[in-house]
Amino acid sequence: xxxxxxxxxxxxxxxxxxxxxxxxxxxxxxxxxxxxxxxxxxxxxxxxxxxxxxxxxxxxxxxxxxxxxxxxxxxxxxxxxxxxxxxxxxxxxxxxxxxxxxxxxxxxxxxxxxxxxxxxxxxxxxxxxxxxxxxxxxxxxxxxxxxxxxxxxxxxxxxxxxxxxxxxxxxxxxxxxxxxxxxxxxxxxxxxxxxxxxxxxxxxxxxxxxxxxxxxxxxxxxxxxxxxxxxxxxxxxxxxxxxxxxxxxxxxxxxxxxxxxxxxxxxxxxxxxxxxxxxxxxxxxxxxxxxxxxxxxxxxxxxxxxxxxxxxxxxxxxxxxxxxxxxxxxxxxxxxxxxxxxxxxxxxxxxxxxxxxxxxxxxxxxx
Amino acid sequence: xxxxxxxxxxxxxxxxxxxxxxxxxxxxxxxxxxxxxxxxxxxxxxxxxxxxxxxxxxxxxxxxxxxxxxxxxxxxxxxxxxxxxxxxxxxxxxxxxxxxxxxxxxxxxxxxxxxxxxxxxxxxxxxxxxxxxxxxxxxxxxxxxxxxxxxxxxxxxxxxxxxxxxxxxxxxxxxxxxxxxxxxxxxxxxxxxxxxxxxxxxxxxxxxxxxxxxxxxxxxxxxxxxxxxxxxxxxxxxxxxxxxxxxxxxxxxxxxxxxxxxxxxxxxxxxxxxxxxxxxxxxxxxxxxxxxxxxxxxxxxxxxxxxxxxxxxxxxxxxxxxxxxxxxxxxxxxxxxxxxxxxxxxxxxxxxxxxxxxxxxxxxxxx
Numbered sequence: 001x002x003x004x005x006x007x008x009x010x011x012x013x014x015x016x017x018x019x020x021x022x023x024x025x026x027x028x029x030x031x032x033x034x035x036x037x038x039x040x041x042x043x044x045x046x047x048x049x050x051x052x053x054x055x056x057x058x059x060x061x062x063x064x065x066x067x068x069x070x071x072x073x074x075x076x077x078x079x080x081x082x083x084x085x086x087x088x089x090x091x092x093x094x095x096x097x098x099x100x101x102x103x104x105x106x107x108x109x110x111x112x113x114x115x116x117x118x119x120x121x122x123x124x125x126x127x128x129x130x131x132x133x134x135x136x137x138x139x140x141x142x143x144x145x146x147x148x149x150x151x152x153x154x155x156x157x158x159x160x161x162x163x164x165x166x167x168x169x170x171x172x173x174x175x176x177x178x179x180x181x182x183x184x185x186x187x188x189x190x191x192x193x194x195x196x197x198x199x200x201x202x203x204x205x206x207x208x209x210x211x212x213x214x215x216x217x218x219x220x221x222x223x224x225x226x227x228x229x230x231x232x233x234x235x236x237x238x239x240x241x242x243x244x245x246x247x248x249x250x251x252x253x254x255x256x257x258x259x260x261x262x263x264x265x266x267x268x269x270x271x272x273x274x275x276x277x278x279x280x281x282x283x284x285x286x287x288x289x290x291x292x293x294x295x296x297x298x299x300x301x302x303x304x305x306x307x308x309x310x311x312x313x314x315x316x317x318x319x320x321x322x323x324x325x326x327x328x329x330x331x332x333x334x335x336x337x338x339x340x341x342x343x344x345x346x347x348x349x350x351x352x353x354x355x356x357x358x359x360x361x362x363x364x365x366x367x
Numbered sequence: 368x369x370x371x372x373x374x375x376x377x378x379x380x381x382x383x384x385x386x387x388x389x390x391x392x393x394x395x396x397x398x399x400x401x402x403x404x405x406x407x408x409x410x411x412x413x414x415x416x417x418x419x420x421x422x423x424x425x426x427x428x429x430x431x432x433x434x435x436x437x438x439x440x441x442x443x444x445x446x447x448x449x450x451x452x453x454x455x456x457x458x459x460x461x462x463x464x465x466x467x468x469x470x471x472x473x474x475x476x477x478x479x480x481x482x483x484x485x486x487x488x489x490x491x492x493x494x495x496x497x498x499x500x501x502x503x504x505x506x507x508x509x510x511x512x513x514x515x516x517x518x519x520x521x522x523x524x525x526x527x528x529x530x531x532x533x534x535x536x537x538x539x540x541x542x543x544x545x546x547x548x549x550x551x552x553x554x555x556x557x558x559x560x561x562x563x564x565x566x567x568x569x570x571x572x573x574x575x576x577x578x579x580x581x582x583x584x585x586x587x588x589x590x591x592x593x594x595x596x597x598x599x600x601x602x603x604x605x606x607x608x609x610x611x612x613x614x615x616x617x618x619x620x621x622x623x624x625x626x627x628x629x630x631x632x633x634x635x636x637x638x639x640x641x642x643x644x645x646x647x648x649x650x651x652x653x654x655x656x657x658x659x660x661x662x663x664x665x666x667x668x669x670x671x672x673x674x675x676x677x678x679x680x681x682x683x684x685x686x687x688x689x690x691x692x693x694x695x696x697x698x699x700x701x702x703x704x705x706x707x708x709x710x711x712x713x714x715x716x717x718x719x720x721x722x723x724x725x726x727x728x729x730x731x732x733x734x
Contacts, residue, residue, distance in 0.1 A: 003378070023601045029493075045562075077662075077663060077664060079477070079478040079659075080477050081448060081477050081478035081662065082478045082479060082658070082662030082663055083480040083663075084660070084663045084664060086623075091658050101381060110446070110447050110448050111446040111447060111448035111449045112396060112448040112449060112479040112480075112481060113479075113482075114479060114658060114662070114663075116377055116479075116616070116663050132567055139624075139628075140621075144595070151686070152680055152683070152692050153678070153692070154685060154686055154689035154691060154692045155683050155685060155686060155689075155692045156681050156684040156685055156686045156687070157684050159546060159679070159680055159683055166662070167620055169623050169627075177617070177619065177623060179616040179617070179620055180611075181616060182387070183612040185603070185610050186610065192651055192732065198476065198707060199607050202608055202609070204609055205609075207686065210687040211684070211685065211686025211687055211689070212686060212688070220724045226632070226648055229684065233616070235602060235603055235613055236552070236603065237611055240573075241569055242552055242569070242571055242604060243548075243552050243553065244611075245601055245693070246548040247547040247602070247617065249548060249695045250546070251543065252546070252680070252694070252695065253536075254545075255676065256506075256536050256544060256673070256676070257506075259675055260536075260669060260672045261660070261664065261677060262505075262663055262664065262665045263668065263672070266672065267678075267679050267680060268674055268683075269679075270391060288594070289465075289483060291449070292446075292449070292605050293628070295444075295448065295449030295450075295481070296444060296449055296450075296451045296483050296628045296629055297444060297451060297628065297629065297630050301630060302627060302628065303631075305627045305633065306623070306627055309622065309623070309633050309634055311524075311629060312634050312635075312636075313519055313522070313526055313619070313634060316519070316522050316523070316524050316635075317523040317524050317578070317596065318522060318523055318528055318578065319518070319521055319522060319523045319577065319578025319579060320523070320577040320578055320579050321579070322521035322522075322578070325519050325520070325521045325522045326520070326521070326612070327619070328612070328616045328619065343679055
């Protein structure tokens with residue numbers, strides 16, 4: 001991304017714009033705000049692939065009826081510590097936000113709360129929901145299944161999404177631990193970079209249509225488009241030599257928690273289409289959890305140990321050639337501080353897309 | 368392991384022997400039985416490194432006072448869905464078994480239960496405890512921290528154990544999903560194989576004393592002994608190219624859940640020694656969880672979808688050169704069936720060690 005003449009926009013302004021876009025499309029105001037907040041949180045934290053660069057896909061999803069603006073999410077099953085929400089094919093963010101709120105409320109009462117969501121759509125960054133638990137002195141959990149890109153170990157075809165796992169735990173003086181990881185080696189976006197550059201990508205990221213490792217990113221992306229086979233490798237890479245079966249196991253675990261548990265579509269059954277190729281609601285699922293820290297020990301003790309654990313790791317000797325050890329979430333918190341101070345940089349192509357959406361929906365946009 | 372003339376022993380016989388060994392050392396009968404059951408379960412499932420090959424280490428641990436036979440584990444904190452147990456420096460298996468029983472009992476009442484354990488010792492295979500939830504139609508979770516072997520991304524020194532994560536979920540006609548994975552690329556035992564063979568090990572498994580990747584297994588093992596630096600790499604390998612920071616994040620997550628949450632030792636503070644080098648109780652910690660499936664949807668629906676998910680993945684096309692896709696736990700269930708039918712094969716060195724223990728403690732052994 002070119003830095004020198006880059007367009008920057010204030011987070012609140014971008015959030016306001018996205019909210020108005022969703023409202024113009026018929027999304028209820030509160031749902032529009034939540035969805036905008038999740039999108040802009042991704043941009044703030046530097047996860048640009050999940051921010052407003054994706055707005056057009058949401059707009060298209062709503063226009064094609066894949067994401068229903070009149071969705072009426074409802075709780076279909078509930079116990080004191082658990083619940084399942086049917087999202088009714090609407091946007092993924094609003095029912096996810098409420099599911100995490102519910103998990104937290106249940107944990108406030110009884111120590112632990114878990115809520116799964118079915119019949120949903122893309123919910124943005126997994127970490128957003130896990131982090132909602134931090135202020136409550138809880139550990140937050142969030143997982144989701146997703147569009148099919150990842151092959152199981154020894155399999156030829158993609159059977160999983162990048163199926164992220166996010167877990168957030170508070171610290172005291174230190175920043176919280178926020179793990180937010182796809183269970184594939186890399187996301188699809190990394191292949192797109194090598195495709196644009198026309199350069200071979202590293203070994204161990206993806207397989208070709210025969211299911212064998214390749215460094216040809218263009219080929220893998222073309223195979224995605226034609227469903228010819230192959231895909232991203234699970235964390236640990238190809239076969240079992242570097243334990244690719246572990247990443248595959250984590251992807252499968254996420255499918256079980258996010259999809260089988262609430263009764264959503266799983267494996268490659270997500271994002272179905274009509275016989276004539278029209279996209280149907282994705283029917284993906286999510287899983288959210290909250291666990292009270294004071295259910296195990298006093299919060300101040302936990303936080304003091306978290307601080308000491310974090311500084312102990314960060315201050316430990318560095319590998320030759322390295323000058324810093326990071327804690328998970330740290331890079332994103334630093335990015336957020338920089339972008340809150342200077343605005344969110346947007347790629348010119350993204351700005352052009354937002355401008356077009358603004359014109360089409362008659363929503364003001366400063367870009 | 369040589370197959371042709373290998374010694375085999377029936378599981379019940381081996382369990383009886385181990386129980387008697389622990390009783391001879393002063394462990395209460397019921398605790399001795401639980402510990403023996405966890406050890407033999409590892410041998411049955413083919414995780415030989417965690418079975419009776421390890422018995423001598425337990426015997427030594429008890430003799431040196433590192434594992435106290437007079438430990439009085441007690442619940443130090445409890446809520447309706449959570450608890451913390453102080454294991455009082457005894458064997459790890461008995462309080463772990465009771466912690467998982469407690470988590471299950473809490474889940475039976477309220478839908479979810481989580482119990483963490485501090486001041487504990489090596490607890491055997493993580494999967495054993497997660498699998499205790501299966502018969503109850505629950506999802507079971509088990510994690511533990513462990514002796515320090517794994518480096519953080521960009522770090523020179525080992526700061527974590529292989530910190531396994533185990534999650535078990537029941538199916539219907541199919542075998543359950545049992546993920547039981549170290550969060551390192553490989554266990555130490557794999558390096559020992561290359562050390563014995565005197566051959567270079569694969570890239571991406573471990574780092575040398577400067578924190579840089581090496582294929583010299585002997586050097587890495589020597590560095591462990593002298594605490595010279597380096598160690599096993601987290602799942603995903605060296606640096607961030609193949610997302611080693613994700614494996615590092617999982618290892619850190621396990622330390623937070625298993626150690627910081629109950630107040631055990633974390634990072635490289637586990638397995639402390641006196642100033643004159645005498646081992647002290649390890650003070651490692653564990654984390655156990657149980658989640659009722661019918662807190663989310665009817666069990667028969669969940670199991671039907673699990674069956675369909677499992678067969679769908681297994682029946683999907685295979686990568687060129689592969690003929691089978693495995694579900695996690697499948698290899699171990701097959702191994703268990705074979706060993707239940709034919710007995711557990713033991714390496715001659717292991718048999719010799721057991722024989723020596725038998726003589727020393729005056730416990731009958733058929734080997």
